Amino acid sequence: MNALLAILFYLATLLFVVGLFHRIRTYAVTPAPLKIPTTPAPTTTGGVVLRMTREVVLFESLFKANLWTWGLGWLFHASMALVVLRHLRYFIEPVWGWVVFIQPFGIYAGIAMLLGLCGLWARRLFVERIRYISTPSDHLMLLLFIAIAISGLMMKFVAHTDVIAVKIFFQGLMHFSIQPLPADTILVLHLFSVVVLLVIFPFSKLLHAPGVFFSPTRNQADNPREKRHISAWAAKMESEK
Template identity: 35%
Template sequence: MRIVGPIIAVCALAGIAWLGTGPLSLYTLFGVIIPYCAFAAFVVGFIIRILNWGRSAVPFRIPTTAGQEKSLPWIKQNKLDNPSSKAGVVGRMALEVLFFRSLFRNASTEKTEDGIAIGSAKWLWLFALIFHWSMLIIVLRHFRLFLDPIPAWITALEGLDGMFQIGLPVIYLTDLGIVAGITFLFIRRVVVPRIRYISQTIDYFPLVLLFGIALAGIIMRYFTKVDMSAVKELTLGLVRFTPQATVTEPIFYIHIFLVCCLLVYFPWSKLMHAGGIFLSPTRNMANNSRAVRHVNPWNYEVKKHTYEEYENENWEKMQALGLPLDYEHVKEEEPPAEAEAGAAEGAPEAANTEDSEG
């Protein structure tokens, strides 16, 4: 059900779009009203989530250090995996966000009969990277629909994306990439027992949804060939707030309805990792808390056992040892010092101390 459920759900969503724009011809609803609402929901939701995280304090400087720290001048610091400056943090974050640095460390652990074996495992990193980069480029390519004239960088990007000039229309590498990426990530969840065990409905759903979006897009571009001038009229109209939904092909509306579902779903789901990673305290902080004091905004006074109390409790013993003393001894009615005298001999707590604690 965790796997089939999302597939049924996405099919149902696609069905709604087909019903609405095929038999019912609700073009303005699916082409204008829903996209506007979905986009607004995305922007507002995204901001709310970021602000919500931002409201929580960062009491301590807790980077996960993954290399040599800044130390003595002759010891080479690993400035990207263990940054001590803002520039280093920017570098670390860039590596993390653009190239999935941490995921690149991935290894797989297998249990053998009498031990364990740790081996290389770069597949997740590779396909995750292919998927995310493809998605980014595809989103950027779509800007051609919202801008007039089309900026040169988009044309250049399209040229690069279709550089092998295979097929007509030219096949974009990113179209292959996103399908390959999603397929890998999905199959991995279904097939690898460990990953299947930890996967929930909400892990399959976004993959199926994205697959649906990509599929509808690919059908439109390579097979059914929608009326691009009508599409561009609608998309430019949306940007200029003079929308005209003259497109009539349901496949187009299925595509954008699924995109709308993604936009609405995005801020309230795990997909917010896209925003969250920038706020991750184990990655976005410099490891310099011994050199530069970090302030905890909610730091408060706590009850302590002061030296004065300590000295008073141990006064006689300390005096007998000739240790320097700061205070006059204040005797309590029943000095507890005698009761604990046995402890002075060696190891108190010895009964439960198999190893020492450090």
């Protein structure tokens, strides 16, 4: 089981990194031939950075759209961010001070993350419009996150796992040596779910995470009259004349 999970983690990480890098590269090199910011939009690059920050950190547009979706979605994402940061302790030695500091908050965040996910799923199940637009993968994606959250919380509150051994296992992975892993079903389930998440990330709607930064309606400055904007393929049309 150790070796299997170790190999899976290597493969999944490789797929995640390469897949995501490839996707981001595609977004970056695909031209945006026209100025299409959703206005009113900031007129300067500094303004665009602020707008994007508000969008990514506070989910500004979603806030305007629907308070329930915003509340549940933000709760899920913010909690998850804290939970991920909390897990840094398995990968660094010595553990940084601020990572130590957030440990207890990370636990509450785990619970909050689960609540947010359940709320989002309830919305998907019971709101007619959202149910209509949901594909099986939309439901499964939420279930996957719920499985990760529940198995993680269970190891804290129900059946403790040997976290020291887990840390040794991951430290080992980082130095290409396979160390023993506690043979707990919940732990294996937790880790396997994370492997699945890493694998599907570059091929699924989870690409919204890098995608938002490349969205022309959000990342362009509103200055088309002041600065000529032209893509390479469009400029060619002018030289043909």
